Amino acid sequence: MSKRHNTTLKELALALNLSISTVSRALNDHPDINEKTKENVKKLARQMNYSPNLFARSFRSQKTNIIGVIVPNISHYFTSTILKGILEEAEIQGYRVIISESNNSEAKQTEMLNTMTQFGVDGILMSLARKTSKVDDVLRTLSRAPIVLFDKVSQKIPCTQVVINEEEAAFNAVEHLIELGKERIAIIKETENSYNSEKRYAGYLRALEHHGIRIREKIILSTEDISLIHGRRLTNILLSMKKRPDAIFAITDDAAIGAIKALNKFKIKIPEEIAVVGFSNSASSKIIQPELTTVDQPGDKIGRTAVKYLIDEIDSPSNNIVTKTVEIKTTLVVRDSSLRA
Amino acid sequence: MSKRHNTTLKELALALNLSISTVSRALNDHPDINEKTKENVKKLARQMNYSPNLFARSFRSQKTNIIGVIVPNISHYFTSTILKGILEEAEIQGYRVIISESNNSEAKQTEMLNTMTQFGVDGILMSLARKTSKVDDVLRTLSRAPIVLFDKVSQKIPCTQVVINEEEAAFNAVEHLIELGKERIAIIKETENSYNSEKRYAGYLRALEHHGIRIREKIILSTEDISLIHGRRLTNILLSMKKRPDAIFAITDDAAIGAIKALNKFKIKIPEEIAVVGFSNSASSKIIQPELTTVDQPGDKIGRTAVKYLIDEIDSPSNNIVTKTVEIKTTLVVRDSSLRA
DNA sequence: AACGTTACCGCAAACGTTTGCGTGTCATAT
């Protein structure tokens, strides 16, 4: 078995005593070709294990059937579920996927964008690096290939954006706490004005207002890095207050778990004294004791719909590109950290 | 700005009044070309924002600079850290990465293999689907492109395999328990004879023997699906025994966490009554209470070395392919679940 | 003056595929 040889159209043509073009058309079911001939060609193609040289093909057709994906961090659980969805849907639609990480670096991100367009991907799926400010890089590539944003998006970029119903999800989460009888509900959010944080905060405010609960600035806490450590840190601050909150809504599972760890340390009863709700339904939310109530974000669905919209763009490029937001529904998963006793 | 136009060598040649070949050579620093000419060409190339059509290039050179990666499940944390390493190293070496999931289905796996070779990847990185029996599919593709296996490997496939020092890692983990004074150490492993499970079990046995501890068949438990649920289930079985073990070595963090959950439920003191050690240093191992002692597997390093070996194969294909195992060192991360009081 | 060498550069082929256009054959209609 020779190490490296693919049968070509030429070889098939030679063997069948036909022209290359006829063989090509036969394999592509072109109406000009006789049925009998098609059969013969296809049969021999199978026998000789023919498969078209995809590079020659995309070289000619200027279509690669590859979509590029750029995410901040592939190891983030939620991200990886989105990737799962992307891979599945892309395969169904006959596309291959090349993935790269921006590591939350804007420079890396634009570098990846350039690499991808240079490579000739048909379209790009992207979740923005934190603090993406210079969107002009993105805009430039937008003129060369369609882009669909997901999760970490920016309204400054005129393209379709697939996100979850952040505001509503947060509203539901907070409302759930209110229905539990809580009325002094703290929130742990990001200082940076990220799309996600903003929306969730808005949902928090709307829920309080809707239920006529006073908004207390003191228990609205922000942190640069919304992680377990800072969740714990901010919770300790909350615990040091004269009047403690009776619930904590953390904008992120990590922060929520940090909160629980802090509460556990002081043997504060969850949810009786302080209830906790997170956001993401990460794997860890089922590990922590008590298990965490959280918002489930259907990552695979996000990935799939993002792919669908992108391929739509690829197939029929709309010259009037415009910001279009697609929202995926989330559901609140109620667990022990906010369960009615 | 036109939606889709890349400057070509021809355009550069036309503008410079040179031949296409000269322009090509100038850009590739061919010695035949005058320095001054090179400068001019490169300058204009920058100005006109030239970038070579990679498809034309790989179409001609029969080299794609793409490596394909097949993993069972991209959302598995350990896997994603390996992918991280793969992406980093590949980028450094100027390769692009296309990723696909086998979902632990052997059929899907061979399908992906075919797609990849058809696509013309320069090499394949792969972690085998569970219960991969018909390795002849893999062998067939092995004749078309180099393969390097990692994590889930099989000695039946003659290629280089990048794994961790499974046996030694398990030995160290169990020895750690022994040094803690434990001597009735249970193990939770897989029923299936996977490479990983076998090796870890061997390390367990060797540690016991080395310290003159009797091997008790009763506390050697196996399960088909080594998950949290079954870790909990098997731990309940251990707890129902007349003479309980004083430590549990779970071959997987998930199972170990299941064990801890079971122990917590019965308020059994960890590690005083029963210590627990897991395997993987997953994110969850720091979430569970008490935090889990576990074996840290440096995923990124595994990914990087796998890429290095693969590119070696690509650059200088060895016709005498042979099984070669590369072991990456692990370290034991000691946490509360096995801390000396 | 004849020749060899060197430095630069262009011609043209090749990679495998798709596709517009042309061509031949045959049957049917006029």
Add this chain to the structure above:
DNA sequence: ATATGACACGCAAACGTTTGCGGTAACGTT
């Protein structure tokens, strides 16, 4: 008999790049 059309197929160009080979001019050597 000629015109018309349908049918089936081949020719050749094109996509952008790389590269072996050949060519030309200039210069140095004998």
